[in-house]
Amino acid sequence: MNAGEVTWLGVDVGGTFTDVVLIADGTLTTAKVPTTGEQSEGVLAGIETACESAGIDVAAVDRFRHATTAAVNAMLEGAGATTALVTTEGFADVLAIGRQDRPALYDLDARKPEPLVPPARRFEIDERTTPEGVERAVDPDAVRALADSIPEDVQSVAVSLLHAYAHPEHERAVADALEAAGEWSVSTSHEVLGTFREYERTATTVADAYVTPVIDAYMGRLTERARERGLPAPRVMQSNGGIAPAATVREHAVTTLLSGPAAGVVGASTVADADRLVTFDMGGTSADVGLVTDGTAARTTDATIAERPVGVPMVDVETVGAGGGSVGWVDAGGALRVGPESAGAEPGPACYGRGGTEPTVTDAALQLGYLGGESLGALDLDADAAEAALADLASEADLDGPVAAARGIYRVANATMTRTIRSVTVERGQDPRSFSLVAFGGAGPMHAAALADRLGIERVLVPAASGVLSAYGLLAADETHDAARTHRTRLAAADVATIEARYDDLEASVLGDASDPDRATIEREADLRYAGQSYEVTAPATDPFDPTAMRDRFHAAHERVRGYRLPDEPVELVTLRTTATIPGEEPPLSSAGTDDPHRTTRRVSFEGRYRETRVYDREGLSAGASVDGPAVVAGGESTVVVPPGWTGSVDDRGTLVLDGGGSA
Structure with missing residues (x-):
């Protein structure tokens, strides 16, 4: 079976929307549906929506790839498994002691997050190894007694013994005894992270034990529901930017903590015709920024998730709480702030018409004309509800009406995201002006040119299907x-x-x-x-x-x-x-467009005033088409804003290339 005969399916679960990409016979079909509390329900709903739009049966799918937020949500929300820790005698408190660094150096009230395993569920065992060898052997009877003392409600056990990275035999013995004594899953540090530094290794092993039962249960439900509909078992994006079989991540789920953001960086590096990229993924809840140099995504083993170190290899992504659903609010000093609180998918921004009343970035975009009469995914937008929410914020912030509030939200959100891009470029010795900015996610292309102006970046790339690029990246990943x-x-x-x-x-x-x-x-x-x-x-x-x-x-x-x-x-x-x-295999895509993609005009705010602006249909822009700013290019999943002074052209891969021409 060659690539052109394969039906490809990629599903990325975000905080607000679940994105689906389906490629059959070279034709791309996308869907964006609200994320559900039980993620597998939203995943299957999105798959069925995309297949119905493409006119194919769900069972016709040959390859199914998936990015999930189940693991990171468990960490962020404290909703992981009830976990116990077994460690060397004298080291039970390593999780609480951590390192000497403080979350806020000059904040006397700063508090570190509570350890994932409380003191009552930390157990010590009398053994000792050194980097050179075994100093004191583990007593099998002591391990059996320890297993009997673990509470019945424990679902998972982390085993992290001193210097097990060099001599793992004691961890293996303890794990074997624990698995024989109970129904819990067991994570051992030499398998999860076989490196030195006791705190980081223990914290990563505990994180794996904490989220593995969650991912195991979720992937089990999803695999079964997929099988019932004739779908193949999903292959899952890992934090390192690579795909793995579902069975692999069900054993060590800590590798999926940055599943979705990693897929976005992979997708950006796949479709962009450049070796130096800043990837900018702005969704409903957050914005993720990554770096690609020499065609390779930057990776790290020094990540922090929910203020806890995780040492497994990950695509190096900086995340900030500034997404389309991020809420605008006024702090105690009267300053306008945006995020990190998000309206999420339920009730969502006020303009979703689902009962939300708080003003968000999406509401501001609708008020400023960046979004218009077109729907957002499957949602019809309510401009009156957005204006009412913004009016309330304007009154609280002492601003001159909803338009001023919308402009304030837009500027504050852009300033936040600009700082994040600087943190992965300037603060790491990289000149952002030497990079192209790849914008994707539901809201990324709407803000990209404004951010590029601030940073001196003259080239912005908005790939085809940019609103669901993370889902597309799943298909091309190694x-x-x-x-x-x-x-x-x-x-x-x-x-x-x-x-x-x-x-x-x-x-x-x-x-x-x-x-x-x-x-x-x-x-x-x-x-x-x-x-x-x-x-x-x-x-x-x-x-x-x-x-x-x-x-x-x-x-x-x-x-x-x-x-x-x-x-x-x-x-x-x-x-x-x-x-x-x-190596992965990029799915083939056929391009199509029309000679007249111009849709309509509407009033859009640029540089503090409204201008009558052309609105183009993104799907109607064929290769070679050009757009002069000011303009708005509206698609099914995302909207591109082309400011005055910028121009756009469509390349052979369907990417809309925006050129600032030195406007910064």
């Missing part, structure tokens, strides 16, 4: 599996044979997770640092491992990331990393 293990040594004294043996073990681990090991390619990396540093820099590893070559690679990587090198300082090897990748 299958990716990661493994890591700490191995600390000076490069000058490195035992190459031991390092090669450990790389071989990591390679066997990632290939064991791959659906088709014969098609997988292996990439080796190493975390290194100058002696005395407290942080590492990752560099590509030679194969076979060559300490001299790795020293040179580290110097180059350190200078690129940190801005300097210390050629005379000794270099330490810290962690070995391996990634297995099975």
